[in-house]
Amino acid sequence: MEKVKHLLIVDDDAEIRELLTGFLTQRGYRVSVAGSGSEMRRELSRWSVDLIILDIMLPGEDGLTLCRSIRESSTVPIIMLTAVTGDADRIVGLEVGADDYLEKPFNPRELLARMKAIFRRVSGGTNDSEEEPCSSVKNRQFKFAGWQLHEGKREVRSPEKFIVHLSSGEFALLVAFLERPQTVLTRDDLINATRGVEAIAFDRSIDIQISRLRKKLEVDSDKPNLIKTVRGQGYIFTEQVKQLSETVSGQDRQS
Amino acid sequence: MEKVKHLLIVDDDAEIRELLTGFLTQRGYRVSVAGSGSEMRRELSRWSVDLIILDIMLPGEDGLTLCRSIRESSTVPIIMLTAVTGDADRIVGLEVGADDYLEKPFNPRELLARMKAIFRRVSGGTNDSEEEPCSSVKNRQFKFAGWQLHEGKREVRSPEKFIVHLSSGEFALLVAFLERPQTVLTRDDLINATRGVEAIAFDRSIDIQISRLRKKLEVDSDKPNLIKTVRGQGYIFTEQVKQLSETVSGQDRQS
DNA sequence: CCTTAATGTATCAGTTTGTAACACTCAGCT
């Protein structure tokens, strides 16, 4: 498990601070708060935080100024909260060095989604399974429980050799599982694998894709056998997977 | 994935700025704006941008002057926005060093198409598969799933050895796929491969050609097998391809 | 049992893709 992330919320509205603190604490984050620029500096001097949620509208020094000044000494991710606005503020926000911005009033879950997206991006260098612009064609084949998946052909066959049509999203999800069978994958892992680092998505959207995938793969989708739920953690692909990697270049050459 | 392009919109009309910002941001570009020549210079001094969209009609320094002055120190691509006009402005615009121009009022999608065309041209040096003015005739033959394509003869035969007539556009598209089978090709890739760097085209026009090609190649064009769609990304040719390259000079030599 | 939180999924809305129908261009022909 990863280290608990430490967030700093900077907003002059006590109600919002409390709302967010509650919501984010519950999700397992460590949360500090500040009601002004000076409080923010005090907090920042006291501990290093992993992400700052910064209201643009603050008494005294405003968020933009603070953001700029933070950026002079640090690359800590910043999400700006802007009042309802056209695109103008957004641009300003990003230009000042914020990593993302969110319009008030906002859905806390969307904040969470964007936070996660940023954390994915930041630690992103680590991830493998990213689509490379490489020339060598990925041409893997997977077999499990009589099923067969051919990556290059984007084709899935049931044990009875019927072609089962999966949508792009379902296909990507299945490949993610096949790459790491018999391992619990969190929703974050799956978003990362299927949508790349950039995506902003609520994690429940994975549940829905899982549900759709199960409907196509499982004999009895009420009692899933291939993809099982690990409560509180994520999902796991239970079958053993045999992988054939062809190193062929995708096109045979004969002169 | 490629780095996000950074655009600078220079226009005194706030409404147009916002419209374009919204449109282009949504398409994944990073956008800065300026309402005047001085703002433009400030923006340019702050970061390097990948393309400038420059209104010709500006209070104070006009677009032509700005364009010229930019060109003294930089080759950054520029698209000029001209008021409705005859060719006069166009010519002037291009003389001043703009890469392209667009008449107001314009369709944002056309702007997008022209931007992409410029980006293709700029990074164009990289692409291979470009029609070379070389003397040696390319005389490749491709085989896939029983089909046969002879590049020199511009001939395609079905598994039953029937000649299937493809239009030149469809033929080019198919060749593009055969050159990189089992790889997802974006619409941009395909425009680049089939129409060359110069072309200006909406990317939906690729969809149409795909549709027409499928109708001729696929057994059941409702459930395409050869060319599959990868939602949000592009298209992929699923079959393995066998390529026979003849290095002959196109006309048989026998002494 | 009851409470609470997590997960499953039907339904709906927004987005992307498919394609028919139309319009325009450009050879080749009269």
Next chain:
DNA sequence: AGCTGAGTGTTACAAACTGATACATTAAGG
């Protein structure tokens, strides 16, 4: 010139896909 037909792109709408909402269901822990 004008006509004709093939090729191509656009418009316009249909179909597929995706994710959010909302509620149902299930598990965990008293």
